[in-house]
Amino acid sequence: MSINELDGTNPYVTCFHRGVYGCIIRQGKMLVIQKARGPYTGLFDLPGGSPEAGETPEQTLFREIKEETGCTVIKMENRRCPSLIFSRFTPESGKRGVLKHDAILYDVQVIGTPSEMGDGLDSKGALWVDTNLLNDKNATPYVLMGLKRELISLANEEGCPIDTVVRGAHFGTERFSMIGGVLVFDTKDRLVLQRVSRFKKTDPLKWSYSAAGHVEPGETYLSAALRELKEELGVSVQSAVFVGKTRVMKQDRPTSFHCIYRVRHNGPYYPEAKEVEEIRTFTKAEIQQMIIDNPEQFKQSFVDIFNKI
Numbered sequence: 001m002s003i004n005e006l007d008g009t010n011p012y013v014t015c016f017h018r019g020v021y022g023c024i025i026r027q028g029k030m031l032v033i034q035k036a037r038g039p040y041t042g043l044f045d046l047p048g049g050s051p052e053a054g055e056t057p058e059q060t061l062f063r064e065i066k067e068e069t070g071c072t073v074i075k076m077e078n079r080r081c082p083s084l085i086f087s088r089f090t091p092e093s094g095k096r097g098v099l100k101h102d103a104i105l106y107d108v109q110v111i112g113t114p115s116e117m118g119d120g121l122d123s124k125g126a127l128w129v130d131t132n133l134l135n136d137k138n139a140t141p142y143v144l145m146g147l148k149r150e151l152i153s154l155a156n157e158e159g160c161p162i163d164t165v166v167r168g169a170h171f172g173t174e175r176f177s178m179i180g181g182v183l184v185f186d187t188k189d190r191l192v193l194q195r196v197s198r199f200k201k202t203d204p205l206k207w208s209y210s211a212a213g214h215v216e217p218g219e220t221y222l223s224a225a226l227r228e229l230k231e232e233l234g235v236s237v238q239s240a241v242f243v244g245k246t247r248v249m250k251q252d253r254p255t256s257f258h259c260i261y262r263v264r265h266n267g268p269y270y271p272e273a274k275e276v277e278e279i280r281t282f283t284k285a286e287i288q289q290m291i292i293d294n295p296e297q298f299k300q301s302f303v304d305i306f307n308k309i
Helices: 003-007 057-069 141-146 221-233 284-293 300-308
Strands: 013-023 029-035 072-079 084-086 098-111 123-130 151-155 161-166 176-185 191-196 211-214 241-250 253-264 276-282
Touching (some): 013 072, 013 141, 029 057, 057 072, 057 098, 084 141, 141 151, 176 221, 176 241, 211 221, 221 253, 241 300, 276 284
Parallel strands (some): 013 098, 176 253
Antiparallel strands (some): 029 123, 151 176, 176 191, 241 253
């Protein structure tokens, strides 16, 4: 699998879908439908659906909300919504596949009483649900996105995205959280490393990449890496060079798939206090000796990448 495939087209996608959906929240409750068919049957979902011929997104949303909830839209505001990848999709052939779902998400206000009857197609009925009761077990990822819960992308063993889940959820076997990271070298070829904040749950106070983090829905490994570089060190760059990838396993179970890039930068740096304990510049020889003396002071994924380069 080439890095172009990792950061571009996904050969595992078997189906594409486009839709328009409404996020309707009032006094701590969200107006949702119960899915009547498809891979999320029985779960809470946002009202919405696919455009009919000649419809604008706004016309689609107005019609779908009326059909699925019985309510009337009185105000809508477009919200950015990235493409999502789902592996729970099952084509009519019965074979497991990967669905890429492109959606337009609106923040919506409505009037009227939700219908408990549904539309006889996608919706079993509409109801107001306390937002605190909605989670990855009873609601679709779009509901969680509407609630601004943090979603991350999962990859297969080759690093290609195959699913989207809320961060912190158990994602089972044979799936890896996707990590994009950056190694920053100065003009003297010294490497800037960050020490993970003592308040982080994973690998606190260990030395790691210059910056790294989860790939969010709609991102590539590269775009995630550059975003993390900006957020964690305050460094903005437009491009980076791919240097390597590695899979991290713990107790023979997959945890994360890392794609790492390199950039050239001499500072200044503005470390994010909540994420970064400290940053320091090392020569390659110094890092090699530190790994020999005490490999436990480094995140294993960094050691794997460093040994490759």
